[in-house]
Amino acid sequence: MTVGVALNAADAPNQVDATVRLAQEAAAAGLRSAWFGQTFGADSPQLAAIVGREVPGLQVGTSAIPVFGRHPLLVAGQALTAQAATHGRYHLGLALGTKLLTETGFGLPFARPIARLREFLTALRQLTQTGTADFHGELLTATTPVPARVPGADDGVPILVAAMGPQALRVSGELADGILPYLAGPRALADHIVPALTAAAEAADRPAPRVVALVPGVVTDDVDTVRQKATEYLAFYEQIPSYARVLELSNARRASDVAVIGDEKTVAAEVRRYRDAGATEVVFSGTEIAGDENRRRTWALLGELAS
Incomplete structure (x- = not known):
């Protein structure tokens, strides 16, 4: 069984530098993976990419990016870039997010979260596996008039969901590679x-x-x-x-x-x-x-x- 840690250096003078130091310490202790949360501060895929480059061998992951306020094309680009930067050691975590943060932060209605998750995963899977998409859903559209692939990330990206409720678990079992329960x-x-x-x-x-x-x-x-x-x-x-x-x-x-x-x-x-x-x-x-x-x-x- 893999054992890892979530790293949080948000109170440090420089969060990126401090996170790299923590990741180096975690790897030296024998830990196998480092995970990074996502709120309104540091961009977790970028943080994972930097740590993955600086600490070879350590698996890195995002836990987790809310699907509200994001688009599959943009998240796919972030994830594929992180995957290329880490030579296949990046794991993308998604989340429904919360009504409080979605509506207060983005001014978006927290409506039909399970339907949005299903459409987001469907489009994202196409993009991360093939670099192309032609998806037209009720809530999302994702097409690629130009290719969206990132050379160096040709094997795709493992996708996990912070799912714990019955409906989210059903969608995750059908469309994701796993879950991130907290x-x-x-x-x-x-x-x-x-x-x-x-x-x-x-x-x-x-x-x-x-x-x-x-x-x-x-x-x-x-x-x-x-x-x-x-x-x-x-x-x-x-x-x-x-x-x-x-x-x-x-x-x-x-x-x-x-x-x-x-x-x-x-x-x-x-x-x-x-x-x-x-x-x-x-x-x-x-x-x-x-x-x-x-x-x-x-x-x-x-x-x-x-x-």
Whole structure:
């Protein structure tokens, strides 16, 4: 099983330089992948491309670009460029996004998100695989009067979706290479998410999808203090319906209840629980909330688990 980390250096004097340094440290610890979030700040495909060039051998990915406010032609160009820059080590993550950020940030109605995801994936798959598209949907049009291919990215780009609800899982199983669930505990994965995803892929005669579980977690001896920080750090997600639902399915009251916090033995056991629940890859996030010492301790353990 691949083990990776989500890197967040948004508070550094120079986010790009700091992210490269973190990625080098992660790779030295034995971690296999580094993932980058996407909000309204740094462009995550560019960040992934830079890190992938600077840290050879490390898989890099975006987790995840919302489909609202973007177009498949533009996202395909970003993803293919990152794939060429990293010589095949880039993984593109997409997300529905949220009503709050979509309508407040872009001034767009958060309407028919599943239909938009389906059309976005259909057009994007054509573009990343062939460099051409002739797609005319209800919500999106994507055609290529001139080729959209990027030499050096001829094998395409793995596409994953931050899907956790039944409809998004069905679309992802049919059209994507896997999913990027966040705040979904082992119970939600094993009982709800993985079975629905697998069934959709099988019905579409597609290979078994990847399940890249993003897990907030830290190795520490000061469990109570770090969990309190995690409660504050993760509280934002509790107001978003998709996360509230998956937390309930995980038998969690607060988002921090699914955070993996404890000593090495405790955290290793929880990583194994995610594997047993169907995760093909585990990516730890939020390690920065507990300070550099605990972050390095966390990465050292994850590197051992990755080997």
